[in-house]
Amino acid sequence: MCNNISKVHDCYGCGVCATACGRKIIEIGLNEDGFYEPHITDDSKCTNCGICTEVCAYLHDDLSLQNLEIHPYAAWSKEHLVRRKCSSGGAGFEIGKYLLGLGYKVCGVRYDADKNRAEHYIATTVEELIPSAGSKYIQSYTVDGFKAINRKEKYLVTGTPCQIDSFRRYIRKFRCEDNFVLLDFFCHGVPSMLVWKKYTEWAEKQVGKITYASWRNKWTGWHDSWAMGIDGEKQGEKINWHDSYDMLIRGKKSYIESRLSQGDMFYQLFLGDCCLGKQCYDHCKYKYDHSSADIRIGDLWGKTYNDDEDGVSGAVAFTQKGNEVLKQCNCELVEHSFDVVAEGQMKTCPQRIGAYNKILETLKNDSKNIQDVCHILAAYRKQQRQLERIKHPIRSFKNIIKKIVK
Helix, strand or coil, X not given: XXXXXXXXXXXXXXXHHHHHCCCCCEEEEECCCCCEEEEECCHHHCCXXXXXXXXXXXXXXXXXXXXXXXXXXXXXXXXXXXXXXXXXXXXXXXXXXXXXXXXXXXXXXXXXXXXXXXXXXXECCHHHHHHHCCCCCCCEECHHHHHCXXXXXXXXXXXXXXXXXXXXXXXXXXXXHHHEEEEEXXXXXXXXXXXXXHXXXXXXXXXXXXXXXXXXXXXXXXXXXXEEEEEECCCXXXXXXXXCHHHHCCCCCCCCCEEHHHCCHHHHHHHCCCCECHHHXXXXXXXXXXXXXXXXXXXXXXXCCCXXXXXXXXXXXXXXXXXXXXXXXXXXXXXXXXXXXXXCCCCCCCCCCCCHHHHHHHHHCCCCCHHHHHHHHHHHHHHHHHHHHHHHXXXXXXXXXXXXXX
16 A cells, blocks of 8 residues: 555645655655655655655645634734835734744745745744745745754744645644744745746846845835846845844845836736646635634735835734734734735635646746747737627627517
8 A cells, every 4th residue: 555645746845745754755846847746765665654645735625723713913013124125014024033032943935046946944043034034936945944843942934825734734743733833824826936947047147147036025115016126146246144134124126126017027927827836726725714824924905005005914813822923023913804804815726827738838848938938928818808809799799688588
């Protein structure tokens, strides 16, 4: 009997199976579509203990956290510089800073320019926490960070909802759940790393080898914060995150500032739902108020804070532990209903567009660049608009006929 993850494909790629494996024979790597998934390096060493399948959220229909409490807030850092730097209101950074002060370590996500990837890592000081500030809209490599966790110590662990669901199964399996605070976020989905690869290839032709990347910047306000910041060796300077706490705020803008309203190529593909993982379309059970975290954060989009340009986080505590952390961290909290806090968040899984397979195949083609991929998306959208114009008068005519018949 095969009681391991050898037949698991197109999963969440959370890496918790590799972390839990006592034989250390599970590795996580990118598949041909550009998403992380596990594989067993030596079948002969597998004992079929089943731990890897027990901690795998992808293989379970239910969530690991049941009977949720719901405590929804608008939240923002009381420190203006933190609020200015972070993608929304800075609640995630303040939670991390508060728990560091209590002796916790933080397993967060930073961008590694040398490896050109987002990755989990361990922060033990506020200075080390700073690279985790801000959004990273690519799938993170978790294994090194998760394996560095000492289960006997206290940690804040952050990640996507699926990563956190698996991680809670892991710490519950090893009976150390009380040592952890888990934080996830309202997730749109993860794009193929092939998109990021082609995007950075395009960017490096302009700025040289990338030394810094920022996915969201509030240079023109929170509601127009969909800007990509890129520094390279030709322009910009290597970031030393240990210089000082002042590195939280960079004194200059990065060199590529292409906003969504101007058609930034990365955001076209990511937010256009045309390059997400199969699991995001078919197997996501974490939208809206479905979570296994103690706390969920995100942008509080919607009418309530429509005039606020400094940034407001939506913060939802799902456990008593999470609620206590939110109340103690350095954030202003305003209670709202969950519907207000999550007004701008997705309630259901994204839908594949008709050009999904063609776009994915183009991403795999080394001779194609990101402009080629965007041209396919633009042609598809143009075709859809033309079809809609044809359908509209037909629908109108049918409605007229129905009224006459009545």
